[in-house]
Amino acid sequence: MAELNYLSKEGFDNLKKEIERLKSVERPRISQQIADARDKGDLSENAEYDAAKEAQSLMELKISQLEESLANSRILDSSTLDLSKVGILSKVRLMNKKVNKEVIYTIVAEKEANLKEGKISIKSPIGKGLMGKKVGEIVDVQVPAGIVPFEILEITA
Numbered sequence: 001m002a003e004l005n006y007l008s009k010e011g012f013d014n015l016k017k018e019i020e021r022l023k024s025v026e027r028p029r030i031s032q033q034i035a036d037a038r039d040k041g042d043l044s045e046n047a048e049y050d051a052a053k054e055a056q057s058l059m060e061l062k063i064s065q066l067e068e069s070l071a072n073s074r075i076l077d078s079s080t081l082d083l084s085k086v087g088i089l090s091k092v093r094l095m096n097k098k099v100n101k102e103v104i105y106t107i108v109a110e111k112e113a114n115l116k117e118g119k120i121s122i123k124s125p126i127g128k129g130l131m132g133k134k135v136g137e138i139v140d141v142q143v144p145a146g147i148v149p150f151e152i153l154e155i156t157a
Contacts, residue, residue, distance in 0.1 A: 005073040006088055011112040012075050019066050022059060030056045069111070081157050086130040088122050091156045094130075097138065097149040107131070126150070 007015065030052060037049035076089050086092055091106045105120045107130065113121035120127050129141035130152070138151045 003072065005069055005109055005111065006076050007073050007109050007112060008089060009075050009077075011109060012070075012073055015066060015070050015073065015111070019063060019070065022063050022066070026059055027063075030059060079157070083155050083157060084134060086133050086152065086155055089157065092130060092152060093154040093156075095151040095153055097151055102153070105130075 033052040034049065034056065037046055037052050040046060040048065081087060081089055083090070086107060088107055088109065091104065093102065093104050095102050103118075105118055105126065107122055107127050108119045110121045110123050113119055113124065122128070122131065125143050126141050129139050130150070133139050133152055135152050135155055138149055140147050140149050
């Protein structure tokens with residue numbers, strides 16, 4: 001059985017949009033490339049045709065994987081979150097004790113992670129380290145640069 005994916009409503013909608021874009025924009029574009037290459041003659045020595053067929057195979061695989069992911073996704077409702085401890089969709093205000101700097105992260109599913117938006121994966125070292133912890137706790141997180149102590153200052157939705 002496939003692994004369940006827990007997504008925010010926004011992440012679920014973005015996944016649906018990506019599948020629709022691939023089907024309605026990319027699939028016809030690649031089909032046109034195949035038709036154009038086919039019109040150029042002998043397919044046995046046609047590199048454009050081979051490249052277009054390969055692109056089509058990769059795109060169909062991607063669509064299939066995204067559809068499977070969507071089918072195994074569950075939408076999390078942020079209004080039902082337990083804010084007494086860190087969990088998925090928690091917005092966590094932290095103090096990086098190593099550099100004495102405050103940071104804010106939202107813990108999200110792996111597919112929604114985007115560091116520029118302050119969204120870190122539940123499977124990242126920091127995400128894993130924070131799960132289940134409460135306000136006031138200091139968590140030592142093993143990151144590539146070494147161990148970083150974080151103090152949990154606040155948990156919100």
